[in-house]
Amino acid sequence: MRWSEHAIWWQVYPLGFTGAEPQALPPDAPPVHRLSHIADWLDHLVGLGCNGLALGPVFASETHGYDTVDHLRIDSRLGTEEDLRGLVDQAAERGVRIVLDGVFNHVGRGFPAFADVDARGRDSRYATWFTVDPATGDYRTFEGHHRLVALNHEEPAVADHVVEVMCHWLELGIAGWRLDAAYTVPQAFWRTVTDRVRARFPDVWFVGEVIHGDYAAFVDKGGLDSVTQYELWKALWSSCNDRNLYELAWALDRHNALLDAFVPMTFLGNHDVTRIASRLDDERHLAPTLAVLLTLGGHPSVYSGDEQAFRGVKEERVGGDDAVRPAFPPLPSGLAPYGAAHQRLHQQLIGLRRRHPWLTRARSTVRLLTNTTLVYTLSDGRQSLAVALSLGEDPVRLPLPDGDWRHAVGPGSVDRGEVELPTAGWLVATAAGPIAEAG
Template sequence: MHWSEHAVWWHVYPLGFTGAEHRALPPSAPPVPRLSRLADWLDYLVALGCNGLALGPVFASETHGYDTVDHFRVDPRLGEEEDLLRLVEQASRRGVRVLLDGVFNHVGRGFPAFADVTAHGPASPYASWFRPAPGGGHVTFEGHHRLVALNHDEPRVADYVTQVMTHWLERGVAGWRLDAAYAVPLPFWRTVTARVRARFPEAWLMGEVIHGDYAAYVTDGGLDSVTQYELWKAIWSSLNDRNLFELAWALDRHDALLETFVPYTFVGNHDVTRIASRLHDERHLEHALVVLCTVAGIPAIYSGDEQAFRGVKEEREGGDDAIRPEFPDDPAGLAGHGRPYYRLHQDLIGFRRRHPWLVRARTTVTTLTNTTMVYTASDGDRGVTVALNAADDPAEADLPPGDWRHAAGPGRVDGPRVSLPAAGWAIATRP
């Protein structure tokens, strides 16, 4: 089993987490070693039950980190290379691996190669790194003027991306999240991943894929995993609509993906409205976490979600600020109201740790109504059964055949039946 299948990630957006400026520092300004603040959260991460730190962008950029201008330099708003390497070492001493966020579909307009093209036009040696746009200028990412798309048909772009990825793998990071992987041609990913794996066979390469053929990014692109947005959407949508048929459908799709790879699963990240704000009924926060921790996948917790942070993403400039807030210097500065949800995370992540085979478990739904679901996650003769009640009234349901014992949750297992309070849940295991 690859080490990634034992991973539970704590996902951090460093620029927001550390309270960095919204725009790049002036060239004359000294670096600010804000990454060191994350060291004071490593014990918190471990106590939560995680063993991976998935960092958002840390490289020099113009604003939000996804407009990179130098992939070999730590953003001065966060510090210098030694600050990042120290964090990687401090994490490693705690058994925590670090994942970096690589933005290789596009770059900021200040990226030196693009600046050279701007200055010299077709005479620039980098002219082929970017694609001319109809009507003038260059192709951008999804219409964002500041994000210039790279030309992935240019072999030197593949050389560059390979060099960046191996550079930081040499320095101790465990793998990469590949931003906007869905916008990059699969043959490009295949070329790069094959070269990276030739030197770092244990590196874990996960792509951000919002839609499309998830499995193709593994079979044709050479990635290890992709973001499971289908399951993310089904979890909150089915609970809001009280339509657990949607979740059951998504779990069938999820099982099919397991024939090819283990998806990266989540209920929140730096690009979406916080789960505590997305759900209409805060009681369903527990249901969402139960599903995340009991179905197959490599789960990630977006920092703050474990404290039931709220925040709504808005489609405007600065619209991500609410979901990417600054954190206190250390965990002692957190408000206490999120503590019960943090403890539930500890309990459920701990449950998953005691059943590590869940990472590849297949899910079978045995009871299904709009508001009640019972499913079994199993791997061979090992299994756990989960019962969910999304209704405002108590509910009862049959369990699948077997000798089941109550393991977690406010519900009660009584022989072949489970009794669930309003908006309740239960997990049962075999003795």
């Protein structure tokens, strides 16, 4: 069984997490060894029940990490290659694997190959690495961002470069790659790269950032292992805000279909979206959305701070990501006490998932559905789970399928085949053995 089968991720955006400067340091400035700050949080990660650390950009860049200027050098605001090696080694001592953020759709304008093209035009040896947009007369960019110049993925030398970069850091000891903006890159390019890298590192894990579209086809044609499950993310908070659990039920059906082809990366938050605690209109729904995330099939990812119910709203402006990418204290002991209860809930639910490892590929079956109530079950034939949710303002009793159900976690109770939920309540129950098929 591959190590990735039961990975549960804690995601960190390093430049924000460590309080790094917003701009690259001067070339003659000594590196600031901030990656050790992240190493000091590894026990926190393990204490949650996670076993994977998904790092945002760590390579030399001009500002926020996604305007890369050197894929083979650690950003001096974070430290050196030795610092990353130390983080990888300390993580490995705890059974934690690290995935890096690969920004291979675009580069910063200071990327040496582009700087050469910008200066020499067609005479540059890198002229074919970039293409001109006939509509603007300038080089193609990522979604109109002038500072982010798109690479030409039809150029074989670009694929050679990406393979070189991936293999360099895999040799150092990382376990895989998150492919940033994977949806903008031709799938054939990813297939070329992933096949070549797997030939050298068979155990490598690739997850692509894909927002919408045919997820399964992207995994298959791109040679990836997983993609980000944005459809489920949207349904989780939107169905609560609208008091419309039919939307979530539809997303569960879609999720089941995806699990027939691959295991998606599931999440409630990441460095690119408003924090779930700010996205939900009713803070009472924070716990049930987490319960759904951690009982459904998938590779769950917890964005650092979400386990403490951090708030933060993403805005479409310069600096609009800052609120969701804050600096963290040097040690977990520096956290304010307000999020402790939500962190304990993460530990409870991740612990439940660890005791039921079959949940990684489990399909859900909806048993009861109204606008404000939902019951679904999951089973591997030997063990079963039931999850019950209520968004209503009155206590409710909801039936469960036949089985010896017992309360596992959540503010409710199980009695004679029914769950009793308080106002805006939820509950996870467990049973030994299979359960009857839905009629």
